[in-house]
Amino acid sequence: MKALYFDCFSGISGDMILGALIDLGIDVEKWKTELNKIPVKGYKIEISKKQKNSIWGTDVNIIIDDHHSHRHLEDLLKIVDESGLSENIKTKAKNIFYKIAEAEAKIHNQPIDEVHFHEIGALDTIIDVLGSLILLEMLEVAEIYSSPLPLGSGFVNTAHGTIPVPAPATLEILRGIPVYKDGREGELVTPTGAAIISTVANFVQELPPIRVDKIGYGCGKKDFSFPNLLRVYVGELVESTVKERNIVLETNIDDMNPQIFGYLVEKLFKEGALDVFLTPVYMKKGRPGILLSVIAPLVMEERLSEVIFRETTTLGIRKIYVDKKIMPREIKEIETKWGKVRIKVANINGIRKAYPEYEDCKSIAERENIPLKDVILEIEKLMERE
Numbered sequence: 001m002k003a004l005y006f007d008c009f010s011g012i013s014g015d016m017i018l019g020a021l022i023d024l025g026i027d028v029e030k031w032k033t034e035l036n037k038i039p040v041k042g043y044k045i046e047i048s049k050k051q052k053n054s055i056w057g058t059d060v061n062i063i064i065d066d067h068h069s070h071r072h073l074e075d076l077l078k079i080v081d082e083s084g085l086s087e088n089i090k091t092k093a094k095n096i097f098y099k100i101a102e103a104e105a106k107i108h109n110q111p112i113d114e115v116h117f118h119e120i121g122a123l124d125t126i127i128d129v130l131g132s133l134i135l136l137e138m139l140e141v142a143e144i145y146s147s148p149l150p151l152g153s154g155f156v157n158t159a160h161g162t163i164p165v166p167a168p169a170t171l172e173i174l175r176g177i178p179v180y181k182d183g184r185e186g187e188l189v190t191p192t193g194a195a196i197i198s199t200v201a202n203f204v205q206e207l208p209p210i211r212v213d214k215i216g217y218g219c220g221k222k223d224f225s226f227p228n229l230l231r232v233y234v235g236e237l238v239e240s241t242v243k244e245r246n247i248v249l250e251t252n253i254d255d256m257n258p259q260i261f262g263y264l265v266e267k268l269f270k271e272g273a274l275d276v277f278l279t280p281v282y283m284k285k286g287r288p289g290i291l292l293s294v295i296a297p298l299v300m301e302e303r304l305s306e307v308i309f310r311e312t313t314t315l316g317i318r319k320i321y322v323d324k325k326i327m328p329r330e331i332k333e334i335e336t337k338w339g340k341v342r343i344k345v346a347n348i349n350g351i352r353k354a355y356p357e358y359e360d361c362k363s364i365a366e367r368e369n370i371p372l373k374d375v376i377l378e379i380e381k382l383m384e385r386e
Contacts, residue, residue, distance in 0.1 A: 001328035004139060005207055006146040007231040010220065011188025012197055014128025015060050016230035019218025021135040022047060023058035024234055034134045035127065037084035043123050050219045053227035057217030062124040071122075073101040073112060079126060087359035089133045095270050096129050096195045103172035103191065125192050132196050139234065140331040142344075145208060146201035148178035152188035170194045176272070176303035178203050186224055198272070202244075203299050209238040237328065244324045246274065247301050251314040252281060254289030261290065264311050271307050272300045295322075327353065334382055338364045341379055354383050 006012065006020075022028060028047060035045075042065040050059040076097045080090050105112040136144065151166045158167065165187045166174075173194040212235040220228035265276045279291040292312070296304050298321075305317055327346035334341055341364070342357040356379040365372040 001142045001237045001326075002140065002330050003143040003145065003208070003210055003235065003237045004136070004141040005210065005233045006144070006197060006201060007207075007233065008147050008149050008189075008197070009231065010224070010226060010228050011150055011152065012193035012230055013190040013220060014125060014132065014192040014196060015062070016218040016220050017132045017193065017196060018060040018128065018135065019058040020216045020230045020232040021132065021139065021218070022060065023216030023218060024139070024214045024232065025216075026135055026138055031131070031134060031138065034085065034138075035131060038126070038130055039079060039082045040123060040126060043127060045127070052217075052219055052223070052229050055217060055227050055229060057219045057229050059219040062127050064123050073097060073115065076101075076126065080130070083130070085130065085134065086137065087363045088357070089130065089137060091359070092133055092199055093129055096199050098270060099173055099195045099199065100169070100191055103169040106172055107168045128192050129196060133200075136200060140333075140342075141234065142329045142331060143237065144201045145204050146197050147207075148180055148203060148205065149174065149194070149197070150184065150188050151179050151181050152184055152186045153181060154185040154187075156187045167191060173198060176300050178205070178299055184224070184226065186222060202297050207233075210235045211238065244326060245298060246295050246322050246324055247298050248320040248322055249292075249294040249296065249301070249304060249308065250318045250320070251292050251308060251312070251316065252283055252289050253292060253312055253314055254283050254287045256290075256313045258290075260311070261292075264292075264307075267307055267311060268294055268304060271303055272296060273304055327351070331357075334379070336364075336379060336382060338368065338375075343379075343383060356380065356383070 022031070032045070044063050044065075046061040046063060048059050048061075049056055077094055080093045080097070083090065101112050101115050104110075104115045108115065151171075154165045155162050156165050156167060166189060167187065169191045170189055173191060174189070177194075177198050210233065212233050214234045216232045218230040218232075220230070222228055261278060265278070268276045273294050273296045275295040277293050279293065281289050281291045283289040292308070292314075294304055294308070301319065308314060308317055327348045329344055329346035332343050332345055334343055341360045343354055344357060345354045346352070356376060361372060361375045361379065364370075365375045368375075
């Protein structure tokens with residue numbers, strides 16, 4: 001199973017993610033072609049090799065001509081919806097922008113739809129977010145991991161004045177994520193970097209056993225006494241070690257408006273749940289109720305528990321630790337009459353399973369105005385011939 005690991009020894013930012021992923025040997029022209037599917041103009045991208053404390057990495061510089069500095073969340077979501085990018089990228093991008101806006105709204109005590117994004121709503125951040133997601137899709141990795149994040153210390157100047165490091169919005173975004181301080185001064189994790197990595201990666205204390213194939217370095221803009229670089233590894237996970245420990249959060253609810261459950265499920269997925277499901281149950285005194293079950297990475301326990309307490313009528317949550325064995329898998333593409341479609345292929349001990357990616361099938365069904373079941377059936381027939 002192909003996996004990618006973010007080694008964030010000097011923190012993380014949007015441009016560091018772009019640089020590190022491009023440094024793996026990505027086809028830059030193909031990446032720029034995908035970027036052109038985003039309905040924005042007024043920028044150009046410069047890519048160069050730079051040295052940080054004797055280590056060479058890739059530096060990505062986004063030069064802005066259109067200084068449209070007061071976008072709201074609604075503006076960013078519209079840009080994502082109107083892009084020609086995959087549904088998978090659109091979903092993750094919306095989650096990232098929503099996460100940033102929610103953090104800013106809480107810090108500045110504003111309704112989320114009134115937050116002015118300032119720096120984080122500027123065009124370079126739109127390219128950081130969507131550009132990073134495009135690169136990750138191009139790499140076709142099945143699993144993404146990250147090390148804990150160093151927060152840095154001191155103060156930084158922003159559009160809101162001088163604020164402490166880590167920036168309040170950054171720390172808000174990183175609730176539930178493993179972080180540490182080691183005495184280094186400076187802003188090591190930006191809000192954009194925090195929002196991207198907390199959306200796409202599973203956080204681990206140790207690098208899973210992996211046969212490293214490629215290594216990339218992305219340059220940060222500032223110079224420190226330490227190398228301001230983000231390092232990424234790509235390789236194959238050792239099959240016998242493809243295991244994962246998750247937490248299951250459960251609660252029984254029998255006194256809540258059923259209309260709320262749909263919103264709750266969507267909210268939990270946005271906050272990082274791996275799966276959410278509802279089971280009808282009979283409770284004490286014969287009352288019908290709903291068993292809410294949420295499966296999540298261990299580091300998301302506090303954040304998701306807070307969502308459940310805030311959004312439901314429950315007074316208590318059970319937690320169960322579970323181990324999951326995962327079939328090694330990879331993402332491939334097959335050619336169809338509608339264009340290329342991603343399929344997920346899993347193999348273990350001679351057992352093989354393959355499934356078309358739902359978001360790709362959904363996108364075709366909507367674009368061609370045909371039933372989703374027909375799209376899936378056609379692609380499954382093609383898969384049988386592979």
